[in-house]
Amino acid sequence: MELAKGFLFSGLNCGIKRYRKDLGIAYSTFDCVAAGLFTTNTVKAAPILYNMKLLGENCTKIRAVVVNSKIANSCTGQQGLNNAYRMAQKAAQALQIDRRSVLLASTGIIGLQLPMDKIEAGIEEASNLLSEDPTPFAEAITTTDTFIKMSSRSFEIDGTRVSILGIAKGSGMIHPNIATMLAFIFTDANISPEALKKALKDSVEKSYNMIDVDGDTSTNDMVLALANGCAGNERIEEGSAGFLKFFENLHEINVELAKMIVKDGEGATKLIEVRVVHAPDELSARRIARSIVSSNLVKTAIHAQDPNWGRIVAAAGYSGVDFDPDKLDLHITDGKNVITVLKRGYPCEFSEEEANRIFLASEIVLTVDLNDGVHSATAWGCDLSEEYIKKNGRYKVWVRTL
Amino acid sequence: MELAKGFLFSGLNCGIKRYRKDLGIAYSTFDCVAAGLFTTNTVKAAPILYNMKLLGENCTKIRAVVVNSKIANSCTGQQGLNNAYRMAQKAAQALQIDRRSVLLASTGIIGLQLPMDKIEAGIEEASNLLSEDPTPFAEAITTTDTFIKMSSRSFEIDGTRVSILGIAKGSGMIHPNIATMLAFIFTDANISPEALKKALKDSVEKSYNMIDVDGDTSTNDMVLALANGCAGNERIEEGSAGFLKFFENLHEINVELAKMIVKDGEGATKLIEVRVVHAPDELSARRIARSIVSSNLVKTAIHAQDPNWGRIVAAAGYSGVDFDPDKLDLHITDGKNVITVLKRGYPCEFSEEEANRIFLASEIVLTVDLNDGVHSATAWGCDLSEEYIKKNGRYKVWVRTL
Numbered sequence: 147m148e149l150a151k152g153f154l155f156s157g158l159n160c161g162i163k164r165y166r167k168d169l170g171i172a173y174s175t176f177d178c179v180a181a182g183l184f185t186t187n188t189v190k191a192a193p194i195l196y197n198m199k200l201l202g203e204n205c206t207k208i209r210a211v212v213v214n215s216k217i218a219n220s221c222t223g224q225q226g227l228n229n230a231y232r233m234a235q236k237a238a239q240a241l242q243i244d245r246r247s248v249l250l251a252s253t254g255i256i257g258l259q260l261p262m263d264k265i266e267a268g269i270e271e272a273s274n275l276l277s278e279d280p281t282p283f284a285e286a287i288t289t290t291d292t293f294i295k296m297s298s299r300s301f302e303i304d305g306t307r308v309s310i311l312g313i314a315k316g317s318g319m320i321h322p323n324i325a326t327m328l329a330f331i332f333t334d335a336n337i338s339p340e341a342l343k344k345a346l347k348d349s350v351e352k353s354y355n356m357i358d359v360d361g362d363t364s365t366n367d368m369v370l371a372l373a374n375g376c377a378g379n380e381r382i383e384e385g386s387a388g389f390l391k392f393f394e395n396l397h398e399i400n401v402e403l404a405k406m407i408v409k410d411g412e413g414a415t416k417l418i419e420v421r422v423v424h425a426p427d428e429l430s431a432r433r434i435a436r437s438i439v440s441s442n443l444v445k446t447a448i449h450a451q452d453p454n455w456g457r458i459v460a461a462a463g464y465s466g467v468d469f470d471p472d473k474l475d476l477h478i479t480d481g482k483n484v485i486t487v488l489k490r491g492y493p494c495e496f497s498e499e500e501a502n503r504i505f506l507a508s509e510i511v512l513t514v515d516l517n518d519g520v521h522s523a524t525a526w527g528c529d530l531s532e533e534y535i536k537k538n539g540r541y542k543v544w545v546r547t548l
Numbered sequence: 549m550e551l552a553k554g555f556l557f558s559g560l561n562c563g564i565k566r567y568r569k570d571l572g573i574a575y576s577t578f579d580c581v582a583a584g585l586f587t588t589n590t591v592k593a594a595p596i597l598y599n600m601k602l603l604g605e606n607c608t609k610i611r612a613v614v615v616n617s618k619i620a621n622s623c624t625g626q627q628g629l630n631n632a633y634r635m636a637q638k639a640a641q642a643l644q645i646d647r648r649s650v651l652l653a654s655t656g657i658i659g660l661q662l663p664m665d666k667i668e669a670g671i672e673e674a675s676n677l678l679s680e681d682p683t684p685f686a687e688a689i690t691t692t693d694t695f696i697k698m699s700s701r702s703f704e705i706d707g708t709r710v711s712i713l714g715i716a717k718g719s720g721m722i723h724p725n726i727a728t729m730l731a732f733i734f735t736d737a738n739i740s741p742e743a744l745k746k747a748l749k750d751s752v753e754k755s756y757n758m759i760d761v762d763g764d765t766s767t768n769d770m771v772l773a774l775a776n777g778c779a780g781n782e783r784i785e786e787g788s789a790g791f792l793k794f795f796e797n798l799h800e801i802n803v804e805l806a807k808m809i810v811k812d813g814e815g816a817t818k819l820i821e822v823r824v825v826h827a828p829d830e831l832s833a834r835r836i837a838r839s840i841v842s843s844n845l846v847k848t849a850i851h852a853q854d855p856n857w858g859r860i861v862a863a864a865g866y867s868g869v870d871f872d873p874d875k876l877d878l879h880i881t882d883g884k885n886v887i888t889v890l891k892r893g894y895p896c897e898f899s900e901e902e903a904n905r906i907f908l909a910s911e912i913v914l915t916v917d918l919n920d921g922v923h924s925a926t927a928w929g930c931d932l933s934e935e936y937i938k939k940n941g942r943y944k945v946w947v948r949t950l
Contacts, residue, residue, distance in 0.1 A: 189865030189873045221861050223874070223894040256858020257895045365862050442844070446937050456658020459623050460767050463591030471591045472625070492625040493659040532934040535848050 148300035150309040151334040152176050152376035154276035157286030160268025162216045162254075162261060169268040170286030172211045172313075172330060173241060173276050178372040180208040180249065181343040183350050185367035191220030192230040193250035194366060200246060205339050208372055209247035211330060212237045213287045214265060215315075216254040220365040229260045236266045240273035251328050253315065253366050254289050280313060280332075287315045287328055291410050297402040299395040303388035306379035308335045310392075312399040316407035329354060329369040329403055335392055336375035337382040344384050345393045346371045353400035356432065356525040357408045358440040371396075408526045413533030417509045418448055422462075423522040424515050430467045431523035434514060437465030439527035449529035451505035453478065453498075455487040462514055475515035480507030490517070550702035552711040553736040554578050554778035556678035559688030562670025564618045564656075564663060571670040572688030574613045574732060575643060575678050580774040582610040582651065583745040585752050587769035593622030594632040595652035596768060602648060607741050610774055611649040613732060614639045615689045616667060617717075618656040622767040631662045638668045642675035653730050655717065655768050656691055682715060682734075689717045689730055693812055699804040701797040705790035708781035710737045712794075714801040718809035731756060731771040731805055737794055738777035739784040746786050747795045748773045755802035758834065758927040759810045760842040773798075810928045815935030819911045820850055824864075825924045826917050832869040833925035836916060839867030841929035851931035853907035855880065855900075857889040864916055877917035882909030892919070 157170035182201050184194050212233055219226050230250055238245040252260070275282070284294040298311040314329035331346070350369055375381075382388040409417050420438045425431035438444055441461035447454040455476060463471070476488035483504050485496040504510065559572035584603050586596050614635055621628050632652055640647040654662070677684070686696040700713040716731035733748070752771055777783075784790040811819050822840045827833035840846055843863035849856040857878060865873070874893035879886055885906050887898040906912065 187862060187865035188867070188870055189861050189876075218858070221858055221873070221890060221893065221895060223892075225894075255856075256862060257889070259895075365858075365865055449937065454657075456620070456623055456767075459591050460589060460658060463589035463767055465590075468590055471623070474591075487659070488623065490625075491623065492627075493623060493661075530937060532937045535851065535932060535934045535937065 148298040148309045148311065149278055150311045150332045152374045153311070153332045154278060155280045155283035156272040156275035156277065157282030158268060158272050158275060160271070161264040162214060167282060167286035168215050169265065169272055170213045170283040171237065171269070171272045171276065172283055172332060174209055174372060174374045176374045176376060177206065177247070178208040178374045179337060179339045179342050180205050181339065181346045181371045183346060183369045185364060187365045187367070189221065189365045191218050191252060191366040192222055192226035193219055193252045194368060195227065196230040196234065197249050197368070200249065204246050207244070207247050208249060209243045210237055210241055211249045211251065211370060211372070212269060213251040213328065214260065215287055215289050217252060217258045217260055218254045218256045218366050219252040219260050220256040222257070222259055225259055229262055232262055233265060233269065236269045237273070240270050249370060251287070251366070251368055253287065253328055256365060280311060284313045287313070289315065290412055291316050293410060295403050295406040295410070297399040299399055301391060301395050303379045303382065303391055306377055308377040308379055308392070309333065310335070310395055310399055312403050314403040314407060316410045327364060327367055327407065329400070331369070331371035331396065331399070333371070333373045334376035335373050335382060336377060336379050337373045337392065341382050341384045341389055342371055342373055345389070345396055349393065349397040349400045353397065353404040356436060356523070357404045358436065358525070358527040405526055408528050411528035413531040413536070414528030415508070415531055416448055416529040418445070418527045418529065419509065419511045420525045420527070421511060421513045421522065422516065423513060424517050424519055425521045425523070426516070426519035428521045428523060430469070431521050432525070433467050434462045434465045435523045435525035437461050438512065438514065439525040442530055445527065445530035448505065448510060449531050451502065453487070453501040453505060458512055458514070459488065469516050470518065473517040475517060477513040477515070478504055479511050479513070480504040481509065481511065550700040550711045550713065551680055552713045552734045554776045555713070555734045556680060557682045557685035558674045558677035558679065559684030560670060560674050560677060562673070563666040564616060569684060569688035570617050571667065571674055572615045572685040573639065573671070573674045573678065574685055574734060576611055576774060576776045578776045578778060579608065579649070580610040580776045581739060581741045581744050582607050583741065583748045583773045585748060585771045587766060589767045589769070591623065591767045593620050593654060593768040594624055594628035595621055595654045596770060597629065598632040598636065599651050599770070602651065606648050609649050610651060611645045612639055612643055613651045613653065613772060613774070614671060615653040615730065616662065617689055617691050619654060619660050619662055620656045620658045620768050621654040621662050622658045624659070624661055627661055631664055634664055635667060635671065638671045639675070642672050651772060653689070653768070653770055655689065655730055658767060682713060686715045689715070691717065692814055693718050695812060697805050697808040697812070699801045701801055703793060703797050705781045705784065705793055708779055710779040710781055710794070711735065712737070712797055712801055714805050716805040716809055718812045729766060729769055729809065731802070733771070733773035733798065733801070735773070735775045736778035737775050737784060738779060738781050739775045739794065743784050743786045743791055744773055744775050747791070747798055751795065751799040751802045755799065755806040758838060758925070759806045760838065760927070760929040807928050810930050813930035815933040815938070816930030817910070817933055818850055818931040820847070820929045820931065821911065821913045822927045822929070823913060823915045823924065824918065825915060826919050826921055827923045827925070828918070828921035830923045830925060832871070833923050834927070835869050836864045836867045837925045837927035839863050840914065840916070841927040844932055847929065847932035850907065850912060851933050853904065855889070855903040855907060860914055860916070861890065871918050872920065875919040877919060879915040879917070880906055881913050881915070882906040883911065883913065
C-alpha cells in the first residue's frame with residue numbers, strides 16, 4: 147500500500163453502530179486542492195448539500211473529511227443541515243482548523259437524525275487517534291460491505307514520486323449517475339483545481355458510473371479527491387505532461403475500487419463485465435453496457451448459471467440506443483473458454499457443456515459487438531441472488547445489529 | 549364475462565410446450581378496424597416486425613390473431629421472419645381469409661426458431677375448434693402466468709349495446725415502454741381506425757405503461773385492439789359523444805388487466821400502488837410513480853414488510869424529475885390504516901405497530917404528495933422476492949417443463 151504523503155487517518159466506534167467502527171476522519175497536514183462529484187438524485191442528503199456549497203466557495207484549502215456510517219443524514223430537513231454544520235464545526239475545533247476546510251460524508255439509513263452527542267464525542271476522540279494507517283478510516287465508512295476497499299498507486303512525474311490512495315465503500319443502492327456511494331481519493335500530487343476536477347470527472351464517468359448492483363441511485367453518493375501537493379512535483383495542469391500520467395493512475399485506482407464495490411454487491415456471487423465494442427460512438431457503447439449490466443433478468447440468469455443470452459440482447463435493445471440488430475455479435479467468456487451465441491443477429495449453435503463451464507466462473511465477460519464503428523465501453527455488475535433479497539428485506543434490522 | 553359479438557376463439561397444445569396450451573387463434577367473422585402498440589425495444593421479435601408492417605398497409609380489414617407461447621421468435625434473423633410469414637399464411641389458408649388480414653404474436657424464450665411443423669398442424673387444428681369461449685385462447689398465450697387474465701365491459705352508446713373484451717398475459721420482463729407483454733382487446737364497437745388508435749394509445753400510457761415487475765422491456769411486447777363493428781352503433785369518431793364512453797370502458801379493462809399482470813408478477817406476493825399527487829405536470833407525476841414502483845430496494849423492503857421509507861424518497865429523487873424535497877409528504881396505507889412518514893420533507897414519528905399492520909396487507913398504497921400543482925399519476929408494481937430469483941434463474945428449464 148503506497149501512502150500519499152501528508153495524510154493522516156483515524157476511525158473508531160462512537161456508538162452509532164453497536165460494535166463496529168462508525169466514524170472516521172481523514173486529515174491533511176497541508177491545504178488541499180479538492181474536487182467532488184455528487185449524486186444526481188434530486189433528494190440530496192445534508193452532507194451532500196453542505197459539501198456542494200462549501201466546494202463552491204473553497205476548493206483550494208481543504209484540510210479534512212469527516213465521515214459517519216449507519217445513518218445517512220438524508221431526508222432530515224433543516225435539523226439535518228444543522229447537524230452537518232455542527233459536525234464540521236466540531237471537527238474544525240478539535241483539529242484546530244477552519245470550519246470551511248472540513249468536508250463531510252454520511253452513509254446508512256435515510257430519515258433518521260444523527261445522534262449528535264455521540265458524533266461530537268467521536269470526532270473529539272478520533273482527532274487524537276490520527277495516524278498514517280488508513281485502515282481504521284476505511285473500516286469506519288463501511289455499512290453492508292463485507293471487506294474494506296482500498297487501492298493505491300505510486301509513480302513518477304518528472305522524476306518526482308507521486309502517490310494516490312483511494313478508499314471506497316459499497317455496496318447497496320449502487321447505480322450511480324455521477325458518483326457512487328462514497329469514494330475518497332487522497333494524493334500528495336501538486337495539481338491545479340481545474341486539472342484535479344477534470345481528471346476526477348473523466349475517470350468517474352468510466353469507473354463508478356459504469357457499475358451497477360441494484361439500479362438504485364443513493365441520496366448520498368459522493369466521490370471526493372484531495373490533493374495536498376506534498377510530493378513537491380511541478381504543478382500538474384490540464385494538458386501538461388504529468389496530467390496524463392496522473393489521470394492514468396487515478397483511473398486505475400477508480401476502476402479497481404469500482405470493481406471491488408461490485409464484487410462486494412449485496413448478495414453477489416459473480417462479477418459481470420460487459421464490453422460493448424465497435425460502437426458508432428462512446429455514449430451509445432456506455433448506454434448499452436450499463437443497460438445490460440443493470441438488467442435484473444441478466445443478473446438472475448447469470449446467478450443461476452443459465453446461458454439465457456436472449457435477455458442480454460433484450461437489455462441491449464431497451465437501452466434507448468438505436469442499433470442494427472442484424473449486425474450484432476455476442477460472445478460469452480470466463481477468460482479461458484468462449485462461446486459465440488449470436489453472429490450478425492443470428493443465433494449460433496454452441497456447446498451446452500462449454501457454456502456450463504463458463505457460467506461456473508466467478509467472473510464472466512459478455513462482449514457485445516455492434517460491428518458498426520470504433521468506439522467501446524465497459525461496465526461492471528454483479529449477479530442478483532436470493533441473498534440480495536434477504537439482506538435488503540431486513541436491511542434496517544441488519545444495519546442496526548452491525 | 550360480457551362477450552364482444554362476432555369473435556371466436558380457440559387454443560390448444562400443438563407440442564411446443566409439453567402439456568399446456570401453446571397456440572391460440574382469435575377470429576372475427578367480420579373485418580376489423582385494428583390498432584397496435586409495440587415494444588420500444590430496438591431488438592424487435594419477428595411477429596412485432598411483421599405486424600408493424602402489416603398494420604401500416606392494412607388496419608381496417610383484420611380478421612384474425614394467431615399467437616404461440618413458449619418460443620418468442622425473437623433474435624431469429626431472416627428465418628424468424630420467414631416463419632412468421634408462414635404462420636400467417638397457414639392461418640389464412642385454414643381460415644379461408646387473406647394472409648394480410650392475419651396478425652401474429654409470440655412469447656417465450658428468445659433465440660430459438662419456431663418448430664414450424666407443429667405450429668402449422670396446430671393452426672390447422674385450432675381453426676376447427678373456434679368457439680365463443682375465449683378461455684382456451686387466454687390459456688394458450690400464457691407462459692409463466694399462474695392465472696389467466698381477462699376483463700370485459702358492456703355499455704350503451706346511443707342506446708346500442710357495445711362490448712369490449714380484453715385478454716392479457718404476463719408476467720416476467722415487464723417494464724413496458726409502449727406495450728406490455730401481450731394484451732388483446734376485442735370489441736364489437738363500430739369505431740374509426742383513428743379513434744381506436746387514439747383510445748388505445750391514451751389508455752395504454754396510463755395502464756400497461758405504468759406497471760413494473762422487473763424493469764426489463766421485452767422484445768415482444770404488444771397491445772392489439774380489434775373492432776369489428778358488430779354492435780351496430782353509430783361510428784365512434786374522436787371527439788364524438790360515444791368516444792369518451794368507449795375510452796372509459798376500454799381504460800377500465802386495461803387497468804384491470806395491467807394490475808392482474810402485476811399481481812401475477814413472477815414471485816410476487818404484494819401489489820404496490822404508487823400515487824403521485826399535486827405534481828406540476830402529469831409527466832413528472834408519471835416518472836416519479838414509475839421510478840418508485842421500479843425500485844428493487846422499495847420492492848424488497850415491501851416484500852420483507854419493512855417500513856424503510858427512505859428508499860421510496862430516494863427512488864423519487866432519482867426519477868430525473870426536479871422537485872422540491874422540502875415540500876414532500878409521504879403516506880403509506882393498506883386502505884384501512886394510514887401512516888404519514890414524511891411531512892414537508894421532515895421525517896415524522898409513526899407507530900411501528902401500525903406500520904407493521906399496514907405492511908402485512910397484500911395491497912399497499914404509497915402516496916407521494918409533491919404539494920406543487922394539480923396533476924397526478926398512478927403506477928403499479930409488485931414486490932421482489934426470493935421466489936423471483938429462483939424462478940428466473942431457472943426460467944429456461946422451467947418453461948421447458950410447462
